[in-house]
Amino acid sequence: MKVLFLNHCGKLGGAELCLINTAKPYRDSCLVGLFADDGPLYHWLEQQHIPVQVLATQPIGVRKESSLLQGLASLGQLSPLIAKVALLSHEYDLIFANTHKALVVGALASLFSRRPLVYCLHDILSEDHFSRTNCRIAVTLANHFASRVITNSKATQAAFVQAGGRPDLTDVVYNGFEPEIYQSHKVEYRHMRQQLGLEGRFLVGHFSRLSTWKGQHILIEALRYCPEDVVALLVGDALFDEQDYVQQLHEQVSVLGLKERVRFLGFRSDVVSLMVACDLVAHTSIAPEPFGRVIVEAMLCGRPVVAAQAGGAVELVETDRTGWLVPPGDPQRLGEVISACHNQPEYTATIAYQAQIQASQRFHLSVINQQIAQLLCRTIA
Ligand code: UDP
Numbered sequence: 177m178k179v180l181f182l183n184h185c186g187k188l189g190g191a192e193l194c195l196i197n198t199a200k201p202y203r204d205s206c207l208v209g210l211f212a213d214d215g216p217l218y219h220w221l222e223q224q225h226i227p228v229q230v231l232a233t234q235p236i237g238v239r240k241e242s243s244l245l246q247g248l249a250s251l252g253q254l255s256p257l258i259a260k261v262a263l264l265s266h267e268y269d270l271i272f273a274n275t276h277k278a279l280v281v282g283a284l285a286s287l288f289s290r291r292p293l294v295y296c297l298h299d300i301l302s303e304d305h306f307s308r309t310n311c312r313i314a315v316t317l318a319n320h321f322a323s324r325v326i327t328n329s330k331a332t333q334a335a336f337v338q339a340g341g342r343p344d345l346t347d348v349v350y351n352g353f354e355p356e357i358y359q360s361h362k363v364e365y366r367h368m369r370q371q372l373g374l375e376g377r378f379l380v381g382h383f384s385r386l387s388t389w390k391g392q393h394i395l396i397e398a399l400r401y402c403p404e405d406v407v408a409l410l411v412g413d414a415l416f417d418e419q420d421y422v423q424q425l426h427e428q429v430s431v432l433g434l435k436e437r438v439r440f441l442g443f444r445s446d447v448v449s450l451m452v453a454c455d456l457v458a459h460t461s462i463a464p465e466p467f468g469r470v471i472v473e474a475m476l477c478g479r480p481v482v483a484a485q486a487g488g489a490v491e492l493v494e495t496d497r498t499g500w501l502v503p504p505g506d507p508q509r510l511g512e513v514i515s516a517c518h519n520q521p522e523y524t525a526t527i528a529y530q531a532q533i534q535a536s537q538r539f540h541l542s543v544i545n546q547q548i549a550q551l552l553c554r555t556i557a
Contacts, residue, residue: 177552179206180268180291182261184277186230187215187415188443189385190469191298194328194351195274198296199226201545207268209261211277215415216445231264232257254281261285269556270294273322276306276314283321292323292555300335300487304389304463315340323555326548328467329488335464347551350491351469352544355536358448358476368453372439377407378518381454381479383447383470384461385415386422391460391484394507396428398458399437401511403518406437408458411450413443451477456517456524459483462505468492475499475535480528482513498531 179202183195196217199208203226210218211232221228234253262285265271271293273282279295286293295318301311318325318341325345327333337343369375384390395408414422429438444450451457457474459465464487471492474481483489485501493499500517502509517524537543 177202177205177270177556178268179270179272179552180261180265181206181208181272181274182211182278182282183208183217183274184211184281185215185275186210186213186217188217188220189415190351190467191275191296192217193469194296194298196220196224196226197352197354197541198272198274198545198548200224201549203227207264209264211257211281231260254284257281258284258288262288265289265291270552272296272552274298276310279314279317279322283317286321293321294324294326294552294555295322296326296328297332297336298328298466300332300464300466301339301341302335302464311339318342318345324551326551329491331464331487331491332466347547349544349547349551350539351467351472352541353472353476353535353539354541355476358451358473359478359532359536364449364452368449372409372453374407374439377405378403378456378514379407379409379454380514381409381411381451381457381474382460383411383451383457383473384459385412385418385443386410386425387414387416387418388421389461389463391462391505392425393428394460394462394505394510395458396425396432396434396438397507398460398511398514399434400432401508402514404437406514406518408438409441409450409454410438411441411444411447447473448477451479454479456514457481458510458514459489460504460510461486461489463487464504465489471499472535472539475528475531476539478528478532480517480524481531482510482517493531496527498534499527 181199208228209231213230258281266289271282271286271291273279273295282293326349327346333346333348382395457479459471461484467488471481471483481499483493484504486504493501495501500513
């Protein structure tokens with residue numbers, strides 16, 4: 177099957193890491209079209225021998241929070257790109273839109289080329305994340321132009337339907353992972369801690385772009401309720417113009433006198449080694465998380481996880497069986513769970529082990545890619 181994948185940016189977020197895994201089985205006959213070469217995605221796709229091309233020559237002005245007028249104004253700017261994608265898509269059986277802006281372009285291109293469109297929805301379509309106009313645009317285009325909408329969790333599916341999306345179009349397909357990649361790093365626990373100069377400390381890792389809704393400030397605040405030897409590792413950088421938040425986090429650390437207990441490591445491509453070096457992985461989003469790759473990755477690494485109880489995270493973690501869920505935006509409760517894990521290492525290890533076994537089966541890439549293949553085959557049939 178020949179698939180034209182579309183992604184609006186070249187940055188590496190969860191949606192893009194998922195795209196790499198989705199596109200892999202089609203690498204002999206697919207193309208990933210990017211609308212910008214503004215990050216490492218192009219290079220990562222090339223490394224995996226997945227054909228990739230940058231299709232746009234200028235950045236798209238419209239943003240998640242844009243109004244209707246701004247959205248309409250950007251249509252003129254998009255028309256050469258839409259024409260290019262429509263022409264290109266004649267060579268493919270199907271257009272696969274991986275992001276919101278990719279849907280806009282893919283929907284109109286599919287109208288002209290009469291190729292079926294699959295929309296892979298990685299976001300909770302609600303006003304926590306998008307302007308009302310943008311939610312409406314996504315739902316309207318999906319309802320009218322998409323043959324299928326793949327949602328990455330039941331929470332994402334429910335939000336799509338709540339926003340007016342057609343339930344009959346949707347299928348929930350979780351992100352897939354290769355467990356072997358996460359389980360071959362056992363020796364690195366001590367080595368990475370030595371490199372970081374943090375031997376003997378209880379490390380709580382947070383792996384996410386620095387963004388207000390990802391709630392790194394909640395973890396920093398939670399340290400006040402934890403023993404003194406607990407250190408937070410913040411792995412990730414601001415991806416989408418959130419420098420003010422980064423500044424705010426540094427100020428918070430200063431004000432609370434936590435400079436020795438918070439490390440900012442920036443964006444890292446060795447997430448697995450860092451996760452293995454952690455005693456606990458914390459997920460602290462204050463708005464519902466669509467899926468939460470980091471939660472599954474931590475489980476696959478055999479690391480215990482505490483996650484914010486909202487959105488897709490609720491489908492991944494079961495308290496006291498595969499991790500712990502805490503109310504979003506509650507640093508005290510988070511601090512209590514961190515302290516409990518610190519005090520009960522054996523019990524915590526048992527939970528982490530159970531989570532690892534379950535996640536290795538439930539989110540295995542081969543199973544997930546098979547689900548996608550069936551959906552795509554049905555779509556073109
Ligand atoms: N990640 C990474 N380097 C970093 C921070 C995060 O590669 O420095 C990865 C992380 O391992 C995960 C993805 O970025 O696979 C984030 O996905 P998630 O679903 O957790 O959040 P999203 O970015 O989609 O909101």
